[in-house]
Amino acid sequence: MGSNLPPSRQLAGTCGAEHYTAVLANAILRHPEWMEGATPDMEKLWRWHAIEETEHKSVAFDVYRHCVGNERLRRIVFLFVTWNFFKYTFLNTCSLLKTDGKLWSLGTWIGGINFLWGKPGVLRKCMPDFLAYFRKGFHPWQQDNRELIEKNLNELELKPSAR
Numbered sequence: 488m489g490s491n492l493p494p495s496r497q498l499a500g501t502c503g504a505e506h507y508t509a510v511l512a513n514a515i516l517r518h519p520e521w522m523e524g525a526t527p528d529m530e531k532l533w534r535w536h537a538i539e540e541t542e543h544k545s546v547a548f549d550v551y552r553h554c555v556g557n558e559r560l561r562r563i564v565f566l567f568v569t570w571n572f573f574k575y576t577f578l579n580t581c582s583l584l585k586t587d588g589k590l591w592s593l594g595t596w597i598g599g600i601n602f603l604w605g606k607p608g609v610l611r612k613c614m615p616d617f618l619a620y621f622r623k624g625f626h627p628w629q630q631d632n633r634e635l636i637e638k639n640l641n642e643l644e645l646k647p648s649a650r
């Protein structure tokens with residue numbers, strides 16, 4: 488979001504982006520099998536990041552609700568965030584594949600599309616959670632996944648007592 492936009496829209500943009508990261512973080516924490524094949528360090532890093540995204544998932548949202556509160560604006564801005572999210576994720580994927588010399592590898596693309604939309608279908612299965620944002624009165628903690636934070640902190644031995 489450019490800084491030439493009014494603060495209310497910038498904040499709505501942050502809320503929308505945070506919703507995407509929160510839903511994907513929930514997916515990683517709930518489905519450790521989706522990280523199968525990742526190197527152990529990367530798997531740990533992503534799980535840690537997913538915990539961190541979950542912990543603060545309503546911070547921007549609560550500020551928006553308190554200071555702006557416009558439900559219509561929140562939902563309209565989410566459409567722009569959605570466009571940008573998929574656009575930049577696609578462009579970044581292309582850039583990473585190019586670095587690996589796999590930009591034109593059909594098998595890689597088919598495997599990736601299958602992973603996201605086929606089986607296990609990470610994005611397909613996240614669709615209801617993504618769309619929940621359009622509900623009137625939506626709040627990030629309506630999806631209460633605090634138990635996943637606890638479980639993953641324990642498994643990663645990141646509990647303060649285990650440090």
Ligand SMILES: [Fe+2]
Nearest residue numbers: 505508540543
């Ligand atoms: Fe975040």
